[in-house]
Amino acid sequence: MSLLEIRNLHVTVGENEILKGIDLTVNAGEVHSIMGPNGSGKSTLAQVLARRDAYHVTEGSILFEGKDLLEMKPEEAACEGLFLAFQYPVEIPGIGNTYFLRSALNAQRKHRGLDEMDAMDFLPLFREKLKLLEMDDKLMNRSLNEGFSGGEKKRNEILQMAVLEPKLAILDETDSGLDIDALRIVAAGVNSLRSPERAMVVVTHYQRLLNYIVPDFVHVLVDGRIVRSGGKDLALELEEKGYGWTEHDTRQPVGARA
């Protein structure tokens, strides 16, 4: 059984159809990259997977480990092992980073029938992950993402992912707005989490991140449809030729021009 199976997914927002029949299969251990120009529906796909209710699924299905993902609330999907690293992490004044993360971990542990972790048990785990992301623990005493720089917010997303250890992680433009040092740290964090049990879907506009997080598969999303799928070389080709190439020549088999 695949970890994630998307079949003929159609999604509308208001009057507009954003996704127009997506098919995608992700197996445990795989890293998929979804690339595409702005407005192609990449973030919509990520948000639908995380069960944001602003999006209306008109057709198709999504199975997560064989279970109907579309029947799940966001918190249920999270507890089942799905994680979305946000493109724009939300600042929430008044809720401490550490407290928030422990609450989230305990909600998930409870769902899985595990004992909740008290502050003493949680701290060593938390410290270890902080070190991995090269984050200052002073940040963690502050409110959730409040006053964080763009890079700090993205690192905090990966930190949360490292603590929550999801089965499927969706990274929504995690590279945008990062300088090269921050990009390396984030990528190292992500790579450390690669394992045969875990899959990742890396949504990105640029190929740059894929130099550090090397995908097994690359899919090109244009105007709500996956127009090409291939190996990691497809990303390089896209970088070279631009998205216009795929839009005008969608029926050409991958590698035909090589």
Next chain:
Amino acid sequence: MRETAVATVEQLESWLETFTEFAKNAAGQKLPWLRQLREDAFARFCETGFPTTRDEDWRFTNVAAIARTAFRPASPAKLTDLASWRIEGVAAQLVFVNGRFAREWSQIDGLPKGVTVASLRERIEQRPAEVEEHLGRYADTQRDPFCALNTAFIGDGAYVHVARGVVLDAPIYLLYLSTQEDGPTVTHPRNLIVAEDQSQVAVIEDYASVGGESVVFSNAVTELIAGESTVAQHYLIEREHLKAFNVQTLRIQQGRSANVASHSVLLGGGLVRNNVHPVLAGEGGECLINGLFMGTGRQHLDNYMHVEHAAPHCGSRQFYNGILDGHAHGVFHGRIVVHKAAQKTDAKQTNRNLLLSDDAQIDTKPQLEIYADDVKCTHGATIGQIEENALFYLQSRGISELEARKLLLMAFAEECVDRMHSTVAREHVARLVSQHLLFTEGIMSKGGTGRELERIVEEVG
């Protein structure tokens, strides 16, 4: 004169009868100044009657339900166990049951030298001169009929005196309990807090109900006098049941360089009016006016601020956060008066509100009256809902929607809780707010309970 009065005051006969009866046995009635104070105040109340919504100060709050009810004075009651009402870490605890000082449940031993905590009734009888110096000098019976009514019925309450230079770290806890009775009852708690120059004190007033619900009206007035360079904190907690009327007036008189904070937390009560009236009468004074109100069902929670800057170089900061659900109605009326002499005043006012339902309502009104020319006054108000982005973010990490809502509301409430200096008071309030959120959540998830609440409040109002 009597005839005009009859025209304005509903239930006047009932009030007259009660007052006549009260005056026979009232504490210190032999003292001419006190008798006069009571009689003048009662006469003033008869002249004005209860306010109506035509009165600008009462535009958003209709007290007709109070005006048309015939209240009798609350009866003495014996309670069997108050252990669960104690809070740890306080310097002293005074308990009042149905307006009367309950010595058996109070703890006033072991206070440091220079600190006096007593029942006002006893103090009037034992040391009248001390009381006379301050009692009734500041509370405005002319302008405020509820204050006049309270002053007419000055009977019991707390008396706190802190001598010059004495610093009391732990707060003094005043607990006012009302019990279930047959028919509507009223109490008029009256507190006098005098903190002499360079002293430090914190007082918590906590209003709550025990047993079943009957219509009760707590009409309380506190006069807080803070001397030169004195640091004083006042905490008000209202958590009575939904059949309760509660009208509170805190009148603060601040001396030179005094630093005073008023913290109000309104959780309970069906109809609540919270008046906070600091007068910054000496140069260099600072006043923090901080509050949180959380209403549901058909609760009406009115906060009326009247900050008077009467001396130069004073600062005042008002922060009130409101959370309203169901059909609750909140009011924030922030009046700032800067007198001609009060140059270099720095006054700030912020009111933030979350409305959780379509039927919840907030009226927020700044009112600045500035007679000096070199001052800084700012005000701001916001009204919003729980932010969907924040909610989704928390849920996407596995936290349930209900828990996520609770976390966000708690964070909003904690902006106010975090401004409380006293750890004992802050923790007590945080606990109550957290419990209250659980209670509110119960209402939201069980439709029947919500309707039940509305029914109860409608019967009252």
